[in-house]
Amino acid sequence: MVTLVVPDENLAAFASAFLDPNMRDVIFFLQDGPMTEDKMAEILKVKKEDLSPMLDKLRDMKLVNRTPLGEGQSDMYSLEFSMEKFGGYPKPKTARALSEEMSDLIQPFLEKYGEEIGSMCDSRGIALGRGVEQLLLSAFSRIIDDLRLEVQDEDKRICEKFKGEKQEP
Numbered sequence: 001m002v003t004l005v006v007p008d009e010n011l012a013a014f015a016s017a018f019l020d021p022n023m024r025d026v027i028f029f030l031q032d033g034p035m036t037e038d039k040m041a042e043i044l045k046v047k048k049e050d051l052s053p054m055l056d057k058l059r060d061m062k063l064v065n066r067t068p069l070g071e072g073q074s075d076m077y078s079l080e081f082s083m084e085k086f087g088g089y090p091k092p093k094t095a096r097a098l099s100e101e102m103s104d105l106i107q108p109f110l111e112k113y114g115e116e117i118g119s120m121c122d123s124r125g126i127a128l129g130r131g132v133e134q135l136l137l138s139a140f141s142r143i144i145d146d147l148r149l150e151v152q153d154e155d156k157r158i159c160e161k162f163k164g165e166k167q168e169p
């Protein structure tokens with residue numbers, strides 16, 4: 001299962017990009033963090049002239065952000081949405097521990113609002129599990145939106161660090 005937090009207005013664009021195997025590769029690659037176009041072309045084993053149009057299209061779709069690093073340097077690219085990592089961090093043990101802690105908090109909430117949630121599910125003809133799932137996804141989306149500013153700050157720091165490294169003689 002992959003967890004994504006894509007703004008509603010960009011969801012159709014994400015679905016379209018995800019259908020293209022080359023754009024999907026770029027999206028999965030950028031989940032690790034910002035990367036220059038040159039380095040991305042090298043790792044993905046594609047020509048820069050083939051990668052550039054894909055990056056431009058992903059930018060037009062508002063799925064990827066470009067940060068110019070300056071004259072003579074390749075631009076830096078990063079995702080404009082949140083995507084769960086495969087392997088790496090967070091470690092499954094840590095994710096499981098957080099899940100257990102959150103479950104302890106969620107259960108009383110669901111009991112408190114159970115009638116309201118059940119009524120909403122009944123009125124829409126959906127299973128209670130699906131309703132709770134949607135509620136949790138909406139709540140996490142709000143949390144991730146708040147964290148997005150921190151991610152953007154990190155992307156800026158990485159770009160500034162990279163600019164500094166490239167400009168040294």
